[in-house]
Amino acid sequence: MQHHTDQEIMDMFRNEETRNMSIHYMIKKYQQKLYWHIRKIVIDHDDTDDVLQNTFIKAWKGMSKFKEESKLYTWLYRVATNESITFLRQKKRANLTSLDSIEHQLVSTLESDPFFKGDEIQMKLQKAILTLPEKQRIVFNMRYYDETPYAEMSEILETSEGALKASYHHAAKKVEDHLLKH
Amino acid sequence: MTTNHTNQSEEENFLFGKDKKNPFVLPEGYFESLADKVINKIEVEEELKQYATLFAITSPQTSARERGYFVVPENYFIKNENLLEYRYELAAFNALANVPKPELKPLTEDYLDALSAKVLKQIEVADEMKEFATLSELKKQNVFAVGPDYFDTVADKVKERYHSSKGEKVSIVEQVLGLLFKPKMAFAYSIVLIVGIGMFFYFNKPTTVTTPIDSGDCKTLACLERKELLNEHTIQNLDDENLYDLVNVDELGKQLSETKDSIVTTNTDSVHAKIK
Numbered sequence: 001m002q003h004h005t006d007q008e009i010m011d012m013f014r015n016e017e018t019r020n021m022s023i024h025y026m027i028k029k030y031q032q033k034l035y036w037h038i039r040k041i042v043i044d045h046d047d048t049d050d051v052l053q054n055t056f057i058k059a060w061k062g063m064s065k066f067k068e069e070s071k072l073y074t075w076l077y078r079v080a081t082n083e084s085i086t087f088l089r090q091k092k093r094a095n096l097t098s099l100d101s102i103e104h105q106l107v108s109t110l111e112s113d114p115f116f117k118g119d120e121i122q123m124k125l126q127k128a129i130l131t132l133p134e135k136q137r138i139v140f141n142m143r144y145y146d147e148t149p150y151a152e153m154s155e156i157l158e159t160s161e162g163a164l165k166a167s168y169h170h171a172a173k174k175v176e177d178h179l180l181k182h
Numbered sequence: 183m184t185t186n187h188t189n190q191s192e193e194e195n196f197l198f199g200k201d202k203k204n205p206f207v208l209p210e211g212y213f214e215s216l217a218d219k220v221i222n223k224i225e226v227e228e229e230l231k232q233y234a235t236l237f238a239i240t241s242p243q244t245s246a247r248e249r250g251y252f253v254v255p256e257n258y259f260i261k262n263e264n265l266l267e268y269r270y271e272l273a274a275f276n277a278l279a280n281v282p283k284p285e286l287k288p289l290t291e292d293y294l295d296a297l298s299a300k301v302l303k304q305i306e307v308a309d310e311m312k313e314f315a316t317l318s319e320l321k322k323q324n325v326f327a328v329g330p331d332y333f334d335t336v337a338d339k340v341k342e343r344y345h346s347s348k349g350e351k352v353s354i355v356e357q358v359l360g361l362l363f364k365p366k367m368a369f370a371y372s373i374v375l376i377v378g379i380g381m382f383f384y385f386n387k388p389t390t391v392t393t394p395i396d397s398g399d400c401k402t403l404a405c406l407e408r409k410e411l412l413n414e415h416t417i418q419n420l421d422d423e424n425l426y427d428l429v430n431v432d433e434l435g436k437q438l439s440e441t442k443d444s445i446v447t448t449n450t451d452s453v454h455a456k457i458k
Contacts, residue, residue, distance in 0.1 A: 027337040056340040118325030
């Protein structure tokens with residue numbers, strides 16, 4: 001399917017008559033990329049669905065303020081990342097009384113997920129990734145799975161390239177160690 | 183011929199030394215045709231000299247190839263050879279030979295730039311992974327899945343949620359409360375509270391002006407308190423006037439009258455007791 005360019009989407013958004021269509025095209029264009037990005041952070045499908053919808057609603061509401069200094073998808077990734085982090089923090093706050101940490105909960109979600117299609121080694125890798133701190137986990141997923149360039153990641157996560165490289169290196173080392181020990 | 187041959191071998195001996203063979207060979211009959219060729223060339227040039235313009239264009243220095251007006255594209259003959267070979271091969275497959283070949287569009291500059299960036303990225307990623315042997319051995323795959331047609335429904339769900347959130351009317355009270363009890367506002371309140379308490383204590387601290395006489399730190403007789411004087415038995419060193427100053431006359435009078443009354447009451451009490 002041929003998607004509209006970001007410029008076309010933005011032009012349509014500026015026109016009152018085609019505004020709703022622009023949102024439709026934007027969702028169609030970026031829903032999959034953003035879904036997988038969010039899914040790797042929040043793990044559960046229903047939670048991902050919730051965060052994805054919130055991301056698009058936030059983008060919809062904030063699109064008029066969007067200064068086209070950055071690319072549309074960079075901005076959407078930033079919104080999605082922030083929404084995912086906020087969601088996890090809210091979940092953490094809601095589970096303060098629970099004995100299980102959020103990381104343990106994510107692992108058990110992963111183990112019982114009917115939409116997980118990886119084998120044993122992939123499960124082991126996912127568990128290793130879940131041991132990483134929030135931001136390191138995001139950096140690792142973006143680099144290891146999506147092979148996002150550091151420059152682009154820097155724009156999305158608003159962190160310097162050097163810090164991201166260091167973060168990825170630490171994360172990969174931790175994952176490697178976890179895989180070897182377990 | 184024999185003389186010629188003898189002359190030739192003599193020449194060879196002179197050029198390459200005795201008993202050494204000439205390593206070069208000539209096409210057969212080269213020397214026989216050489217004289218004719220030279221004569222022909224001279225004739226052609228002589229003829230051309232009659233036509234000044236033509237002679238100027240075709241200077242004797244230019245080679246035969248350079249003199250040609252028609253040129254073929256580079257590697258034409260090699261390509262042609264390949265094409266003939268290809269056609270010959272394809273001729274064996276009739277059905278395939280009849281299928282028209284698609285016309286491929288030339289690659290755009292953007293694509294080529296993107297391709298080089300992609301390749302460089304792959305190299306960078308591979309280099310990074312070298313350090314992590316176990317990780318690099320694993321197959322990179324998306325281990326998560328979604329239900330069928332999930333992505334067809336997302337746009338509608340987002341629109342529905344957006345419009346329902348837009349339709350919810352928030353009362354002014356809720357808006358104000360929401361604004362007042364935002365996390366940022368709570369932080370601001372706590373800072374204001376701390377600063378307020380600090381200022382309250384700062385401006386309302388008890389004004390205990392301690393004069394030297396009250397504190398008794400002036401190290402002079404005037405600052406000594408009566409009790410201290412009495413406790414330290416320095417009273418003996420004081421003269422009568424000082425002692426009179428120390429005595430509070432009204433207080434003393436009161437105390438004396440009280441003691442008198444108490445003596446009287448005790449005496450009456452003892453009389454009553456005796457009567458009883």
